[in-house]
Amino acid sequence: MSDHGFGLVRPLPGNGLVAYEGGLLLVCDPGEGTADDLLDALRETAASGGDGRALARRAAQVLAANMAGDPATCAVAGPVGGGGVAVLVSGSAAATITTHSGETRLAGSDSLTWADRLVTGGVDQVELSLPGAGAPPEVVRFDGGIVHGGGLVGDLTDQPVAHAPSRPLTSEMPATGYHLEPDLVQQPSQPQVERPPYPLADQPPVVPAPPVGPPPGPPSGPQEAPFAAPVEQPPAFLQEQPPPLPDPHQHFPFEDEPPAGGTADQPAPPHMGQPDHFDQPAPPMLGQPDHFDHPGPPPPQEQQADHGDRPLVYGVDCKNDHFNDPRVPYCAVCGIALVQRTLVPYKGPRPALGVLVLDDGTALPLESDYLLGRDPERAPEVAGGTARPAKVTSPDGSVSRRHLRVALDGWDVNLVDLGSVNGTQIQPPGDPNFYDIPPNEPVTIAPGTTVRVGVSRTMRFEAHRG
Numbered sequence: 298m299s300d301h302g303f304g305l306v307r308p309l310p311g312n313g314l315v316a317y318e319g320g321l322l323l324v325c326d327p328g329e330g331t332a333d334d335l336l337d338a339l340r341e342t343a344a345s346g347g348d349g350r351a352l353a354r355r356a357a358q359v360l361a362a363n364m365a366g367d368p369a370t371c372a373v374a375g376p377v378g379g380g381g382v383a384v385l386v387s388g389s390a391a392a393t394i395t396t397h398s399g400e401t402r403l404a405g406s407d408s409l410t411w412a413d414r415l416v417t418g419g420v421d422q423v424e425l426s427l428p429g430a431g432a433p434p435e436v437v438r439f440d441g442g443i444v445h446g447g448g449l450v451g452d453l454t455d456q457p458v459a460h461a462p463s464r465p466l467t468s469e470m471p472a473t474g475y476h477l478e479p480d481l482v483q484q485p486s487q488p489q490v491e492r493p494p495y496p497l498a499d500q501p502p503v504v505p506a507p508p509v510g511p512p513p514g515p516p517s518g519p520q521e522a523p524f525a526a527p528v529e530q531p532p533a534f535l536q537e538q539p540p541p542l543p544d545p546h547q548h549f550p551f552e553d554e555p556p557a558g559g560t561a562d563q564p565a566p567p568h569m570g571q572p573d574h575f576d577q578p579a580p581p582m583l584g585q586p587d588h589f590d591h592p593g594p595p596p597p598q599e600q601q602a603d604h605g606d607r608p609l610v611y612g613v614d615c616k617n618d619h620f621n622d623p624r625v626p627y628c629a630v631c632g633i634a635l636v637q638r639t640l641v642p643y644k645g646p647r648p649a650l651g652v653l654v655l656d657d658g659t660a661l662p663l664e665s666d667y668l669l670g671r672d673p674e675r676a677p678e679v680a681g682g683t684a685r686p687a688k689v690t691s692p693d694g695s696v697s698r699r700h701l702r703v704a705l706d707g708w709d710v711n712l713v714d715l716g717s718v719n720g721t722q723i724q725p726p727g728d729p730n731f732y733d734i735p736p737n738e739p740v741t742i743a744p745g746t747t748v749r750v751g752v753s754r755t756m757r758f759e760a761h762r763g
Contacts, residue, residue, distance in 0.1 A: 311447015
């Protein structure tokens with residue numbers, strides 16, 4: 298997919314209204330009052346060079362301004378700069394996004410308001426449909442405009458093939474007298490010399506023939522006799538005869554058999570006796586090593602088990618018995634310095650890692666994971682019991698139904714943007730700028746970080762527990 302739109306768009310038969318302009322798709326019910334506002338949003342976004350994310354934001358504003366009755370039936374989609382497609386569906390509309398790894402289906406009926414998603418990772422096709430839409434004819438192509446139909450199919454695989462660049466002309470090559478492309482030069486083949494895989498015992502080693510004639514260089518002084526190097530003799534160890542093989546009929550005494558010509562009371566030669574360590578006591582069995590030569594924490598069965606549902610993590614106690622992250626220099630409760638050399642890490646119930654304070658004053662204690670969004674109660678993480686719901690809405694409709702997950706990992710607080718259309722940004726402590734976090738990837742934040750959810754909602758991570 299290119300950043301300028303879809304390669305091929307086909308309309309679906311139906312009684313709705315479909316539009317394709319500036320690489321952006323829109324389907325809606327013409328009998329509803331939001332149709333004109335949605336078409337204006339499509340035109341204005343396309344005229345300003347906006348992408349699918351900007352279109353979804355404008356469509357959400359139109360839907361948020363018309364929430365008096367039932368949700369309007371519509372769907373929009375468009376490419377996003379840098380790769381991916383932003384999709385929003387509402388009411389009875391639906392969307393199917395086909396990627397390299399499978400299909401993603403969004404239905405407006407699954408949400409109390411609307412559903413949106415930013416899909417990345419190799420998008421092949423996007424289909425927006427209204428109720429009663431038919432199959433797209435293969436011979437029909439939609440190049441742009443507004444027509445009647447039941448939906449649109451944008452095929453992103455029908456793109457012009459990028460040809461590989463040709464070789465540069467001779468005038469663009471380096472100005473040298475002799476120039477060849479390295480990959481066009483054929484290297485001369487070296488003759489292969491067959492050698493035995495191992496030296497033969499009955500053959501002398503191969504010695505190169507000495508040079509015959511005078512050494513190189515101009516002669517100096519009186520002429521000398523022609524130079525002839527002496528023939529090198531094989532090394533001495535090759536001239537020696539190998540020791541004879543032992544007689545197969547020779548008798549070797551057993552370990553407890555006295556040597557020939559002696560008695561059993563005679564001591565055995567040193568090489569015939571048992572090793573000295575056989576008559577020494579075995580070393581004691583080593584137990585588990587002590588941690589840093591200090592007495593460790595009590596075994597798990599002796600620890601207090603009354604910690605509720607809080608997970609067990611490795612930590613250290615300050616002098617006031619406050620359980621802390623072993624990586625920090627000061628206690629998070631009383632502020633006393635933690636001398637790492639005298640601390641013994643052990644597993645204990647993790648305390649709250651702080652709070653997330655929203656811009657409206659709502660405080661979320663960081664004791665477990667949270668699912669933030671416009672309609673978090675329907676999220677599968679909340680239904681499965683792995684996260685708590687935290688409802689966050691905005692007047693501009695920029696917060697997705699399932700927008701952001703706050704995931705606790707050990708002593709770390711991670712943010713995972715769940716493919717929201719308007720994204721999530723963070724402002725590290727002491728930094729005046731906001732930065733987008735990638736979708737579906739955990740990002741660890743530090744205390745003092747400000748988080749922007751969508752366009753207008755913010756919250757701050759405070760780590761003070763005392």
